[in-house]
Amino acid sequence: MSICLSLVYFLFSSILFTSSLFSQTRDNDPVLLVAPIQGPINTEFQEFGPTMTPDAKTLYFYSKRSNRGYTEIFKSERNKDGTWDFPEEVSVLNSAFDDQSPFISRDGKTLLLSSNRDGAIEVMLPDGKVGISRDLYVSNWDGKVWSTPVALPSPINTEEIEENPHLLGDTLLFTRYPFGKPNLAKVFYSQFQNGQWSNPKPLPSPINDSHATIAAAFNDDGKILFFASNRPGGYGGFDLYMAKIEGEKFTDVENLGAPINSSEDEAYIVFQQVKKTFLFCRRVEGKSFDIFTASVPKQENIVQKKLEETKKISLDSVYFERASSVLKPESSAPLDSIVDYLHENSDKKMKIIGHTDLTGTFEDNMILSKDRAESVKQYLVSKGVEPKRLVTEGKGPTQPVVQGTDEESSKKNRRTEFVLLNP
CATH class of the missing domain: 2.120.10.30 (TolB, C-terminal domain)
Incomplete structure (x- = not known):
């Protein structure tokens, strides 16, 4: 065997x-x-x-x-x-x-x-x-x-x-x-x-x-x-x-x-x-x-490298149920990389920013983006990250990566951003 x-x-x-x-x-x-x-x-x-x-x-x-x-x-x-x-x-x-x-x-x-x-x-x-x-x-x-x-x-x-x-x-x-x-x-x-x-x-x-x-x-x-x-x-x-x-x-x-x-x-x-x-x-x-x-042999930690270089990282691989703040199971892997970073850098604080696509009403998207950021925060807290180290914000559709409402554009705009805060 x-x-x-x-x-x-x-x-x-x-x-x-x-x-x-x-x-x-x-x-x-x-x-x-x-x-x-x-x-x-x-x-x-x-x-x-x-x-x-x-x-x-x-x-x-x-x-x-x-x-x-x-x-x-x-x-x-x-x-x-x-x-x-x-x-x-x-x-x-x-x-x-x-x-x-x-x-x-x-x-x-x-x-x-x-x-x-x-x-x-x-x-x-x-x-x-x-x-x-x-x-x-x-x-x-x-x-x-x-x-x-x-x-x-x-x-x-x-x-x-x-x-x-x-x-x-x-x-x-x-x-x-x-x-x-x-x-x-x-x-x-x-x-x-x-x-x-x-x-x-x-x-x-x-x-x-x-x-x-x-x-x-x-x-x-x-x-x-x-x-x-x-x-x-x-x-x-x-x-x-x-x-x-x-x-x-x-x-x-x-x-x-x-x-x-x-x-x-x-x-x-x-x-x-x-x-x-x-x-x-x-x-x-x-x-x-x-x-x-x-x-397994040590792999390059892309999340840590990106945060150290630019103080922020944007992930479009954090998925939610449609028009909902409920995280999908496949979101665990990318979010666990953030958990790992925060555990290894216990002095760091972080802002979680939710972004939506350009479809739907402005008001609904602002609420949805905030709720999704809160949902991500609760996931990190469930993994042992202290709540006081995390703040959330919802940007809704106000900061799109690309203009467009087709699915490819929407996927890029629906993202979660993680920004390191000054102590």
């Missing part, structure tokens, strides 16, 4: 304005660069459960490194050369017990983790002893520090083990299995509705099957699911897989192939949008899990 082509398509579709679809080797195979994460992150101890802040500048993971004998959550800051600094414990998130599986939401304001700290649900074991299950906890970011983690309520937490949380919008994914029986692990999901979490249900086949399935994660738009499984047909042990999401169904399940999967165990893969990089974990032969990265 070779690398999953769907994965390469996914990576390249997240990189805009490339001159070709694939960067290829001499053997005409797609390039995917896989390597241990750079910096003093991996040790002889286990490193697992990586997650990053939206700006890709801070890495969180868990490891057992102290003489206390418990797993703890660590963080590391990215250096200017792209390597990671020496990690430090995140004391506010850790307890005197096992703290694992950190996950940071796309807006950077919520952190979920798994822990068997005081307050976790007790389990009566077959031998009469009492065990402590691992439950899911939530912490919130106030702009400076994380809050003390609080346990999620029933029906999320049970006597069974809950770990590997992943949150997208109102949907929570997590791994659950009976105490001491990880071979029975399944991925569950719950939705936050009317102020409470729905009763968790296992994901349907073909995600869960008769083998262990763990650590599922969505991509940013919720159209792809990544997960780990030890089902037959893989490279050995646990392998990483991806599946397409079509409504409530999962289709086209594919093994991610080499060089991501190996004869050892791989698990817990997440995609970092800003750096166009996957983080995943691999059990190094004869050792414990380490954190690895998988990425």
Whole structure:
């Protein structure tokens, strides 16, 4: 088996304005660069459960490194050369017990983790002893520090083990299995509705099957699911897989192939949008899990180059429903390039200007252009950009690129402009 082509398509579709679809080797195979994460992150101890802040500048993971004998959550800051600094414990998130599986939401304001700290649900074991299950906890970011983690309520937490949380919008994914029986692990999901979490249900086949399935994660738009499984047909042990999401169904399940999967165990893969990089974990032969990265060769960032040169960029590839401010799905890719720029340049502020074509009434177009600019702003905010960094304006039909009402002219005039503002 070779690398999953769907994965390469996914990576390249997240990189805009490339001159070709694939960067290829001499053997005409797609390039995917896989390597241990750079910096003093991996040790002889286990490193697992990586997650990053939206700006890709801070890495969180868990490891057992102290003489206390418990797993703890660590963080590391990215250096200017792209390597990671020496990690430090995140004391506010850790307890005197096992703290694992950190996950940071796309807006950077919520952190979920798994822990068997005081307050976790007790389990009566077959031998009469009492065990402590691992439950899911939530912490919130106030702009400076994380809050003390609080346990999620029933029906999320049970006597069974809950770990590997992943949150997208109102949907929570997590791994659950009976105490001491990880071979029975399944991925569950719950939705936050009317102020409470729905009763968790296992994901349907073909995600869960008769083998262990763990650590599922969505991509940013919720159209792809990544997960780990030890089902037959893989490279050995646990392998990483991806599946397409079509409504409530999962289709086209594919093994991610080499060089991501190996004869050892791989698990817990997440995609970092800003750096166009996957983080995943691999059990190094004869050792414990380490954190690895998988990425395509670096592409020229046209958006960043244009903004640095002219302080503005105009995109006619941001599409809306006809006579509406509702963004079409295909607008995600160009807008994500703006998101990435703003995350990498956290000191920058930006004006979003909507323009319409020359058809329709002046009054309607002025309102529509303003609403579309606001819609774009809300999209950027949903991706973790602070609202105070963005202002909007609608120019309607007052600044056409070309004169004309034919479709070609109208397409050029219907555009969204992004202008950097002075601090």
